[in-house]
Amino acid sequence: MNGETQGKQFLRSVHHYFDEAARHTNIDPGILEQIKVCNSVYKVNFPVEVDGKVVVYEGIRAQHSHHKLPTKGGIRYSIHVDEDEVIALATLMTFKCALVDVPFGGAKGGVKINPRTTSVEVLEKVTRRYASELIKKNLIGPGMDVPAPDYGTSSREMAWIADTYHTFKYGETNALGCVTGKPVGQGGIRGRTEATGLGIYYGLREALQDTEIIQKLHLNSGLSGKRMIVQGLGNVGFHAAYFCQQDGVIITGIAEREGGIFNPNGLNIQEVFRHRTESGSILNYPGASNVENSLDLLTYECDILLPAALENQIDQHNAADVKAKIIAEGANGPVTQAAEKILLQKGVFLLPDLYLNAGGVTVSYFEWLKNLSNVRFGRMGKRAEEASLRRIVDTIESTTGRSIGAKERKLLIHGADETDLVRSGLEDTMILAYHEMREVMRQTPSVNDLRTAAFFDATQKIAVSYHSLGIFP
Ligand code: NAD
Numbered sequence: 269m270n271g272e273t274q275g276k277q278f279l280r281s282v283h284h285y286f287d288e289a290a291r292h293t294n295i296d297p298g299i300l301e302q303i304k305v306c307n308s309v310y311k312v313n314f315p316v317e318v319d320g321k322v323v324v325y326e327g328i329r330a331q332h333s334h335h336k337l338p339t340k341g342g343i344r345y346s347i348h349v350d351e352d353e354v355i356a357l358a359t360l361m362t363f364k365c366a367l368v369d370v371p372f373g374g375a376k377g378g379v380k381i382n383p384r385t386t387s388v389e390v391l392e393k394v395t396r397r398y399a400s401e402l403i404k405k406n407l408i409g410p411g412m413d414v415p416a417p418d419y420g421t422s423s424r425e426m427a428w429i430a431d432t433y434h435t436f437k438y439g440e441t442n443a444l445g446c447v448t449g450k451p452v453g454q455g456g457i458r459g460r461t462e463a464t465g466l467g468i469y470y471g472l473r474e475a476l477q478d479t480e481i482i483q484k485l486h487l488n489s490g491l492s493g494k495r496m497i498v499q500g501l502g503n504v505g506f507h508a509a510y511f512c513q514q515d516g517v518i519i520t521g522i523a524e525r526e527g528g529i530f531n532p533n534g535l536n537i538q539e540v541f542r543h544r545t546e547s548g549s550i551l552n553y554p555g556a557s558n559v560e561n562s563l564d565l566l567t568y569e570c571d572i573l574l575p576a577a578l579e580n581q582i583d584q585h586n587a588a589d590v591k592a593k594i595i596a597e598g599a600n601g602p603v604t605q606a607a608e609k610i611l612l613q614k615g616v617f618l619l620p621d622l623y624l625n626a627g628g629v630t631v632s633y634f635e636w637l638k639n640l641s642n643v644r645f646g647r648m649g650k651r652a653e654e655a656s657l658r659r660i661v662d663t664i665e666s667t668t669g670r671s672i673g674a675k676e677r678k679l680l681i682h683g684a685d686e687t688d689l690v691r692s693g694l695e696d697t698m699i700l701a702y703h704e705m706r707e708v709m710r711q712t713p714s715v716n717d718l719r720t721a722a723f724f725d726a727t728q729k730i731a732v733s734y735h736s737l738g739i740f741p
Pocket of ligand 1: 417418419420421464499500501502503504505523524525562576577578579598599600601625626628629
């Protein structure tokens with residue numbers, strides 16, 4: 269687009285969505301400007317020795333909004349990382365956190381590196397050095413800025429970051445809260461790995477129970493029997509597809525970087541994952557046909573299209589050909605601004621990234637809380653809850669004279685453990701946020717799509733927090 273970089277295009281889209289929502293509010297223009305701009309960006313170039321030679325790597329950390337601290341957002345490893353892209357992603361984080369009532373400002377980081385062609389040793393050196401650069405500038409810490417995994421990074425990189433931080437801040441009780449998405453054995457939380465995908469499932473489930481929406485789309489209620497095409501079989505795409513499949517969704521197509529596969533009768537997501545792990549590719553999966561250009565799959569017939577790989581995947585060139593009734597934005601920014609216009613005109617229902625993939629940051633928030641309190645969720649109450657439930661079951665048995673079977677008894681007296689509590693908090697968050705957006709659409713009839721509603725709701729909340737800080741009395 270006019271030689272515009274992908275990052276610039278992405279940032280322009282995010283700003284456009286904000287402006288669209290802002291014009292429906294009565295918020296002071298100065299406050300709106302402050303809410304929109306990126307508060308700070310740090311760029312650093314650092315050397316790392318690779319095979320006896322010095323290689324210079326570029327790292328970025330953008331903190332979009334300091335209206336609440338810490339700031340929060342993932343770290344992306346990709347050779348395509350650029351400043352505009354990182355700012356766009358940090359901006360989305362601010363609004364995402366506000367929408368789902370996670371008390372953080374938005375941030376994002378990136379390192380220009382290809383994690384697939386870089387050895388684990390070099391990845392570790394780069395990660396630890398990047399973390400050290402952030403520590404030097406006080407740009408990381410449990411009360412300052414808390415990174416998490418994103419595209420190209422995982423719990424492994426988060427463990428390296430936590431360890432590096434701990435080395436510098438030895439003795440700091442809350443040190444583990446400097447980063448989220450860590451392995452469970454190193455201060456992580458159960459349920460974080462699948463959180464974004466599970467949140468997507470909860471969001472889709474909610475939308476498919478929304479009578480007004482499903483009537484407009486001529487769909488019957490519930491996820492069961494709906495046909496879905498997924499782009500990206502990574503953390504987000506795999507888990508979202510897995511939980512949807514558990515609820516009866518038929519996954520007919522999967523698009524990956526090496527190509528796509530299609531089977532109108534459905535693909536078993538776990539089996540495809542296993543096939544990819546073993547053969548190195550999703551292609552040639554038994555019973556499915558290969559799709560050479562995986563982008564073509566985005567325009568195949570289906571009820572739900574789940575882009576869960578990268579931004580700018582549906583643009584002005586392919587939007588008109590999209591046949592899905594629902595687009596579930598698992599990735600950040602998979603639909604460009606120009607494409608959105610076309611899709612909305614076609615009557616496609618768009619579940620925006622801001623809402624739909626907020627499960628990751630929600631559970632990251634729970635992990636941070638766990639790290640600050642230094643206790644596993646459920647540790648104090650689980651046994652007490654079980655004892656109380658046991659007494660109730662015993663009383664029912666003795667008063668009815670009937671014995672409840674061992675299996676049922678086990679289920680009834682189960683006290684909530686960490687996974688149960690995390691999932692309960694996540695489910696509640698996704699349901700509440702969905703209805704908040706729908707309420708905006710009811711209260712402000714000029715807002716007639718979910719993305720504008722999400723930005724509107726988040727902007728109102730951020731404006732209130734600026735007022736309560738006394739920044740704009
Ligand atoms: P990931 O690295 O685990 O997975 C990405 C997948 O996309 C990989 O399997 C990769 O091979 C595939 N892919 C790359 N290029 C592709 C292409 N051109 N066509 C098809 N597939 C392609 O990353 P992830 O964590 O799943 O993140 C995916 C998206 O979700 C990103 O936009 C990220 O910002 C967003 N997101 C992630 C989280 C999280 O918790 N991980 C939370 C919110 C949003």
